[in-house]
Amino acid sequence: xxxxxxxxxxxxxxxxxxxxxxxxxxxxxxxxxxxxxxxxxxxxxxxxxxxxxxxxxxxxxxxxxxxxxxxxxxxxxxxxxxxxxxxxxxxxxxxxxxxxxxxxxxxxxxxxxxxxxxxxxxxxxxxxxxxxxxxxxxxxxxxxxxxxxxxxxxxxxxxxxxxxxxxxxxxxxxxxxxxxxxxxxxxxxxxxxxxxxxxxxxxxxxxxxxxxxxxxxxxxxxxxxxxxxxxxxxxxxxxxxxxxxxxxxxxxxxxxxxxxxxxxxxxxxxxxxxxxxxxxxxxxxxxxxxxxxxxxxxxxxxxxxxxxxxxxxxxxxxxxxxxxxxxxxxxxxxxxxxxxxxxxxxxxxxxxxxxxxxxxxxxxxxxxxxxxxxxxxxxxxxxxxxxxxxxxxxxxxxxxxxxxxxxxxxxxxxxxxxxxxxxxxxxxxxxxxxxxxxxxxxxxxxxxxxxxxxxxxxxxxxxxxxxxxxxxxxxxxxxx
Amino acid sequence: xxxxxxxxxxxxxxxxxxxxxxxxxxxxxxxxxxxxxxxxxxxxxxxxxxxxxxxxxxxxxxxxxxxxxxxxxxxxxxxxxxxxxxxxxxxxxxxxxxxxxxxxxxxxxxxxxxxxxxxxxxxxxxxxxxxxxxxxxxxxxxxxxxxxxxxxxxxxxxxxxxxxxxxxxxxxxxxxxxxxxxxxxxxxxxxxxxxxxxxxxxxxxxxxxxxxxxxxxxxxxxxxxxxxxxxxxxxxxxxxxxxxxxxxxxxxxxxxxxxxxxxxxxxxxxxxxxxxxxxxxxxxxxxxxxxxxxxxxxxxxxxxxxxxxxxxxxxxxxxxxxxxxxxxxxxxxxxxxxxxxxxxxxxxxxxxxxxxxxxxxxxxxxxxxxxxxxxxxxxxxxxxxxxxxxxxxxxxxxxxxxxxxxxxxxxxxxxxxxxxxxxxxxxxxxxxxxxxxxxxxxxxxxxxxxxxxxxxxxxxxxxxxx
Numbered sequence: 001x002x003x004x005x006x007x008x009x010x011x012x013x014x015x016x017x018x019x020x021x022x023x024x025x026x027x028x029x030x031x032x033x034x035x036x037x038x039x040x041x042x043x044x045x046x047x048x049x050x051x052x053x054x055x056x057x058x059x060x061x062x063x064x065x066x067x068x069x070x071x072x073x074x075x076x077x078x079x080x081x082x083x084x085x086x087x088x089x090x091x092x093x094x095x096x097x098x099x100x101x102x103x104x105x106x107x108x109x110x111x112x113x114x115x116x117x118x119x120x121x122x123x124x125x126x127x128x129x130x131x132x133x134x135x136x137x138x139x140x141x142x143x144x145x146x147x148x149x150x151x152x153x154x155x156x157x158x159x160x161x162x163x164x165x166x167x168x169x170x171x172x173x174x175x176x177x178x179x180x181x182x183x184x185x186x187x188x189x190x191x192x193x194x195x196x197x198x199x200x201x202x203x204x205x206x207x208x209x210x211x212x213x214x215x216x217x218x219x220x221x222x223x224x225x226x227x228x229x230x231x232x233x234x235x236x237x238x239x240x241x242x243x244x245x246x247x248x249x250x251x252x253x254x255x256x257x258x259x260x261x262x263x264x265x266x267x268x269x270x271x272x273x274x275x276x277x278x279x280x281x282x283x284x285x286x287x288x289x290x291x292x293x294x295x296x297x298x299x300x301x302x303x304x305x306x307x308x309x310x311x312x313x314x315x316x317x318x319x320x321x322x323x324x325x326x327x328x329x330x331x332x333x334x335x336x337x338x339x340x341x342x343x344x345x346x347x348x349x350x351x352x353x354x355x356x357x358x359x360x361x362x363x364x365x366x367x368x369x370x371x372x373x374x375x376x377x378x379x380x381x382x383x384x385x386x387x388x389x390x391x392x393x394x395x396x397x398x399x400x401x402x403x404x405x406x407x408x409x410x411x412x413x414x415x416x417x418x419x420x421x422x423x424x425x426x427x428x429x430x431x432x433x434x435x436x437x438x439x440x441x442x443x444x445x446x447x448x449x450x451x452x453x454x455x456x457x458x459x460x461x462x463x464x465x466x467x468x469x470x471x472x473x474x475x476x477x478x479x480x
Numbered sequence: 481x482x483x484x485x486x487x488x489x490x491x492x493x494x495x496x497x498x499x500x501x502x503x504x505x506x507x508x509x510x511x512x513x514x515x516x517x518x519x520x521x522x523x524x525x526x527x528x529x530x531x532x533x534x535x536x537x538x539x540x541x542x543x544x545x546x547x548x549x550x551x552x553x554x555x556x557x558x559x560x561x562x563x564x565x566x567x568x569x570x571x572x573x574x575x576x577x578x579x580x581x582x583x584x585x586x587x588x589x590x591x592x593x594x595x596x597x598x599x600x601x602x603x604x605x606x607x608x609x610x611x612x613x614x615x616x617x618x619x620x621x622x623x624x625x626x627x628x629x630x631x632x633x634x635x636x637x638x639x640x641x642x643x644x645x646x647x648x649x650x651x652x653x654x655x656x657x658x659x660x661x662x663x664x665x666x667x668x669x670x671x672x673x674x675x676x677x678x679x680x681x682x683x684x685x686x687x688x689x690x691x692x693x694x695x696x697x698x699x700x701x702x703x704x705x706x707x708x709x710x711x712x713x714x715x716x717x718x719x720x721x722x723x724x725x726x727x728x729x730x731x732x733x734x735x736x737x738x739x740x741x742x743x744x745x746x747x748x749x750x751x752x753x754x755x756x757x758x759x760x761x762x763x764x765x766x767x768x769x770x771x772x773x774x775x776x777x778x779x780x781x782x783x784x785x786x787x788x789x790x791x792x793x794x795x796x797x798x799x800x801x802x803x804x805x806x807x808x809x810x811x812x813x814x815x816x817x818x819x820x821x822x823x824x825x826x827x828x829x830x831x832x833x834x835x836x837x838x839x840x841x842x843x844x845x846x847x848x849x850x851x852x853x854x855x856x857x858x859x860x861x862x863x864x865x866x867x868x869x870x871x872x873x874x875x876x877x878x879x880x881x882x883x884x885x886x887x888x889x890x891x892x893x894x895x896x897x898x899x900x901x902x903x904x905x906x907x908x909x910x911x912x913x914x915x916x917x918x919x920x921x922x923x924x925x926x927x928x929x930x931x932x933x934x935x936x937x938x939x940x941x942x943x944x945x946x
Contacts, residue, residue: 002858004743005870009854012877016847019881020840022890026800027836034801039786039794042802042814049814 044093048072053108053131053369055088055100057138063088063101065131068184076101076182082175083147086156086206087138087362089311090178094189099206100134100362103310107132107366114366114374130369137166137364137377142447145477146171149470155433155453156207156341159474162349162439162448164379165358167309167342169449169474172207174199209313212338213452216424217277217463218435219298219333221347224274224397226289226297228390233270233285235397241268245280248324254283254332257423274397275405277421279332286331291322294331300385302346302357303339309362316343333424345450346382348437351398352418352445355391357382399442407436409468412476416442419471421463436467440475447478495556496548502560503540510536510567513810517575520811521582528594532574535600536567539607550614551923555856558922561849562900562915566603566908568842569901571810572822572829573599579816595822595903602905606912613916620921624864627680634673637666638716642723667729668897668910671736671875672917678737679867682744685709686863690745702749710750713737714757718765725771728882728894734758735878740871744863772892779892792819796887799825799832800839807835822903824895828887843884846899850877853918860925869921872914 026034035043051074054061062084065074076091078084089099097105106112110131139159146157150173159169180192196204205211227233241262245254262268262278273281286294298318299305307313316339322330329335342360350357359380366375386394398418401407410419419438433455439448451467451474514529540563547554574596581591617623623630682689689706713734721730738754765772774789782790782797795818802813815821815829822829831839853873857866879896886893897907 001743001746001863001866001870004746005854005857005866008739008743008870008874009851012850012854012874012881013847015877015881015885016843018890019843019884019888022885022888023800023831023839023843024836026797026888027803027831027839028805031801031804034797037783037798040798040801041817042798045814045817 045072047109048074050074050109051130052076052091053110053133053367055084055104055108056133056135057084057087057140057143058135060140061133062136063091063178070184072184075184076178078178078182081177081179083143083171084138085175085178086170086172086208087136087143088178089206090176090181092181092189092193093184094186095181095193099311100136103308103312104134104363104366107134110369112366115368132369132374133367133371135364135367137161137168137362138170139168139478141477141480142169142474143171145169145473146451146470147173147175149473150453153453153466153470154201154455155451155467156211157449157451157470157474158208158341158345159447159449159478160342160345160349160358160360162353162445163358165349165360165382166364166379167360167362168447168478170208170342170362172203172205174201174203176203206311207452208341209309209311210340211452211454212314212316212340213433213435213454214335214337214424215333215339215344216422216433216435217279217282217333218344218347218420218422218437218450219331219337219339220274220277220282220422221351221394221398221420221437222298222301222303223282223286223289223294223331224270225301225351225386225390225394226293227270227285228393229297229386230289230293235269235271235393237270238267239270239273239278239281240266240284241273241276241278241281242266243280245283245328247283247328248287250325252325254279254328256280271397271400274420275401277401277406282332283328287324287328289331291319291327291330294318294327295320297385298337300357300383301350302343302382305382307342307360309342309360311362313342313360314340316340333422341450341452343450344435344437344452345448348418348420348439348450349445349448350385351391351394352439352442352448353391354388355384355386357385395442398438402438406464407438407468409464410436410438410472410475412440412472412479415440415475415479417472417475418442418445419468421468423463432462434462434466436463436471438468438471438475440479447475449474494548494552496544496552499547499556499559500544502557503544503563506560506564506567507533507537507540509564510571513568513571514574516809517571517578517811520809521578528574528577528596532570532596532600535604536563536570539603543607543610546611546614547919550618551919553926553928554919554923555852555926558849558852558915558918561845561852562912565842565845565849565900566606566912568830569826569898569903569908570596570599570603572815572826572833572901573903575811575833576816576822576829578811583816598905599903599908602908605905606909609909610912610916613913614920617917617920620865620868620917620924621862623676623868624680624683627677627684630673631677631681634670634677635716637670637673638720638729639723640666665897665904665906667726668906671729671732671879672872672910672913674733675736675740675871675875676868678740679864679871681709682740682867683864686744689741689750690747702747702753707753710737710741710753710757714761718761721761721765721772722769726895727765727772727775727892728879728886728896731882731894732875732878732896734761736871736875739874739878740867743870744867775892775894779889782889792825793887793889793893795819796825796828797889799828800888803832803835803839805835805837807831807833807838809833823897824883824902825887826898826901826903827884830901831888843880846876846880850880852922856918856922856925860921862924865921865924869918872917876911876914 052065055063063078066077068075089101091097091101108131142159146169157171243261256279262276295318303316303318319336326335330337359382361377368374395418402410402417402419406421407419410417417440422435424433434453436451439445449471451470453466577594717730717734741750778790782793786794799818810833813832815832818825850873857869883896883898885891899911
């Protein structure tokens with residue numbers, strides 16, 4: 001009977017081969033296809049099975065993962081969700097991730113190469129990799145001050161530490177609650193997301209770094225810097241400042257915001273022109289300097305450069321080719337000049353920092369799962385925007401704006417504040433955009449702030465009336 | 481298979497030391513597996529782990545001691561292989577316990593009682609039965625005397641789930657007995673009893689069954705009146721399928737019978753006939769039994785039914801795919817997403833966490849075990865022993881193929897337990913009884929038995945009374 005047994009053994013061997021081939025096909029060749037199939041929760045579970053690292057503001061986690069009872073082990077929780085939404089972004093089952101949740105994903109999940117040592121340890125311990133922690137540069141008090149001051153307004157606030165480029169505050173208004181997008185209930189997430197996208201105020205828009213608005217009169221800081229850097233102008237240089245300015249080669253007239261001539265007999269010094277935010281004087285000055293000088297100065301202050309903080313910042317723009325009429329408008333921050341709140345804060349920071357513009361950044365340090373600091377962001381220089389002397393001169397002129405000019409609402413008792421108001425038309429019928437760019441203290445500033453309020457009134461006063469108090473609140477929060 | 485002279489065999493090495501070393505090796509592999517689950521869990525080694533590992537170690541030593549005592553010449557590899565498989569099963573059951581406990585903890589539910597302890601208890605029972613078999617069955621040929629008694633008992637066990645009061649339907653298949661608080665799958669015991677029956681019966685009848693009446697295209701056909709047994713086996717298998725909804729057991733028994741018939745008679749015609757009957761049965765049941773139709777439909781296209789009847793197999797495939805080449809590592813995959821992960825789908829759970837590498841290694845352990853069984857069949861001198869050893873090995877092989885092939889979608893899915901691995905007492909105990917019987921037969925095969933002349937001619941064999 002041995003022969004049939006051997007034959008049966010041979011057939012059973014064939015069955016074994018069939019099983020081996022079959023599992024190999026499934027686990028090796030079809031594995032990728034199966035992983036991507038609808039209904040396979042494993043990829044998602046793997047992501048949600050790891051304890052995602054926290055995002056910290058100072059010592060406090062503003063985003064952290066909490067263990068839940070459902071199939072997705074961890075849920076992302078945001079303490080004060082709307083306050084930090086512009087920084088953290090959200091981490092959604094349905095819509096993916098935004099903000100630091102997206103840019104720092106490899107650190108938060110623990111997959112970054114920074115964690116090689118930790119991973120080896122975890123491998124030997126057989127443990128699930130834990131995520132690393134991301135500490136932001138945000139100053140909790142400045143952020144809260146900006147957020148509260150912006151309540152009921154539509155716009156953005158960015159505060160920077162001029163000497164380093166650290167972003168102290170980044171606030172969007174209106175904001176959203178990332179908790180509601182990061183829940184484990186897809187239907188509720190979709191409902192909330194649809195409501196947010198349907199909202200005309202666009203609460204999902206990360207306005208501080210993404211919304212591009214004409215900077216209006218705050219751009220006069222750039223124009224003034226260009227004038228000082230040209231060596232042909234001092235604060236005492238006298239400019240024509242009539243009530244209306246006929247744009248070159250055009251029939252269009254440019255008006256001052258109050259419809260009046262600036263200074264006595266339409267003659268005004270550069271210092272006065274800035275303090276009064278004299279459109280006609282700056283339009284004339286822009287034409288005198290030429291678009292190349294303005295563009296050059298703007299670019300030295302960060303225009304037309306792509307920044308990643310590490311969130312991708314919309315590129316602020318100074319137009320490439322301008323005729324004299326367009327140059328005149330660009331000199332007062334109109335025509336096609338567009339800037340983010342971050343960019344205008346950088347303009348203020350560069351002036352306050354003795355002319356040196358630092359690259360802005362939002363991540364202070366990265367810590368491993370064991371909380372050891374693995375990486376610290378060192379401040380880096382973007383470039384020199386203007387000479388130290390000219391920066392001091394311009395600072396002085398900006399202090400004058402707050403003390404005696406259009407920016408009186410930026411005043412803080414006992415501290416010298418340098419600032420500049422702005423109001424810009426975004427189109428023929430669109431409501432104006434109010435701006436305030438400032439830094440304090442004027443000497444060796446600790447904070448530079450840009451505030452933009454969309455949907456403001458039409459008058460120049462709106463920069464002072466709407467935006468300056470917000471900036472003041474943020475500066476006070478940092479200084480106190 | 482005939483030996484001319486019953487000469488005294490030279491003294492055979494018993495190789496028990498090898499068995500011990502291999503047992504220790506198997507136990508160490510198991511220990512590492514348990515520790516890996518624990519490390520992945522991120523907590524210190526639990527009491528459950530040490531209790532389980534210790535009990536398995538003690539049981540392995542005791543079974544080794546009994547083999548040393550009662551079956552000195554037995555094959556030294558079979559026991560370590562069975563121990564390794566049982567321990568791998570315990571690891572996965574423990575790992576799924578950990579997942580279940582974790583989930584309960586987060587949800588604030590009471591902790592479920594650990595399945596690993598239940599399985600450990602069953603393992604203890606299995607080893608006790610293993611020892612009992614080695615003690616009681618001093619010579620496998622004794623079993624031949626009870627051929628018909630055991631056959632009848634096996635048949636009764638098979639149909640018992642249909643009986644009122646004790647029979648229970650679980651998950652659609654009526655293959656359970658519930659007595660008191662215990663449920664029991666009689667088919668697992670029946671498979672041993674019927675293998676003994678087939679062996680005894682075929683040894684008796686093989687000469688007439690081997691007779692050739694006509695030759696058709698070089699294949700000798702059996703006589704019409706000899707068709708009875710195979711038709712009865714076929715009928716019983718179909719009855720199990722229709723009445724108990726148990727496709728796996730049905731295929732297992734028919735396949736076993738045909739294989740043993742072929743071995744006993746050496747007539748390929750029985751294989752061909754068996755194959756034809758299988759095909760007829762398959763077509764018939766596909767047409768007539770909705771349960772079979774669903775299985776086949778889902779097998780051909782599980783994705784269309786991935787939320788309903790194909791859910792299990794699709795989840796199983798997802799698990800396997802997640803395992804990939806090397807697996808997620810024990811304790812680091814999601815085998816708990818697959819329904820019945822610690823019983824029917826324990827193979828996909830292991831495949832997910834050990835990868836194709838681990839799964840193929842596991843299949844090779846089975847292959848090795850079955851190979852040792854078949855080797856025993858080839859080397860034992862009496863026909864009954866040959867048929868019994870071959871039958872037990874084949875039933876193990878077919879069961880592994882049907883369940884592994886099922887959960888990996890090689891063949892339609894049927895609900896058989898995975899030998900040694902699956903959570904569940906009946907299956908574990910039955911398979912350890914098979915191990916005991918194989919060891920008994922292999923001991924017989926290698927024993928230098930001077931006193932007993934080789935009883936190689938089964939037809940004229942005199943069965944000694946104990």
